[in-house]
Amino acid sequence: MEILFENDDVVVVNKPAGIMVHGDGRTDTETVADWFVSVYPDSASVGEEPIETKDGGVITRPGIVHRLDKDTSGALILCKTNTAHTRIKEQFKERETKKTYHALVYGEMKQDEVRVDAPIGRSKTFAKWTAIPKALRGTTREAQTIITVLDRFNGFSYVQAEPKTGRTHQIRVHLQYLNYPIVADFTYAGKRYDKDKPELSLGFARQALHAYKIEFTDVSGDEIRVTAPLPDDFTHALARD
Secondary structure, eight states: OEEEEEOSSEEEEEEOTTOOSSOOSSOOOOOHHHHHHHHOGGGTTOSSOOEEOTTSOEEOOTTBSSOOOTTOEEEEEEESSHHHHHHHHHHHHTTOSEEEEEEEEESOOSSSEEEEEOOEEEESSSSSEEOOGGGEEEEEEOOEEEEEEEEEETTEEEEEEEESSOOTTHHHHHHHHTTOOBTTOTTTSGGGOOTTOGGGGTTOSSOOEEEEEEEEEOTTSOEEEEEOOOOHHHHHHHTTO
């Protein structure tokens, strides 16, 4: 686990794609939480109480104040003290943190910047989330994302996404809503993604989404800005332009 920033209260890591932030109570695969406890054993009790699942499993979340999907890489904050956990979790709740993601999407976006304000809820037809009005069912929650185009090439766009709210799969759902789904996103890209045709996915074996930067205030009041370098699959895909 690459450490990008550390002080007495927090550590920010560059999470690799393919690893869960914490366990799901069912599988035994190694997680970021496991790594955190092994490196910072004194912080094993920091954060929220363990959750018992319906089938008798236990989910522990030491030091965790926010999450990234298993196949999303990038900057992730872990708290070493309960004081830091409480304060930074409150910043997320009050939308005082700033998160910046980079993604590769299908299609060359026409607008240089798009401000998406589209509520997110469960889909009527699939066990996933959606922002498409006719596909929504049940309760929805407000969601806003700013999408900025960084580059366009060969039928793809390289974009920056700044979520102003923190909904599950928000960036992935909002880019699908715009009809520019994330490259190799098997959940939201539909027929544009074909695992047997790597040329359609720029060589990605996972969704092309990276948590590029995170900004927050630490316990001492200092403003912290941490950038996670792009992983190899991003640099290889962008070099194809």
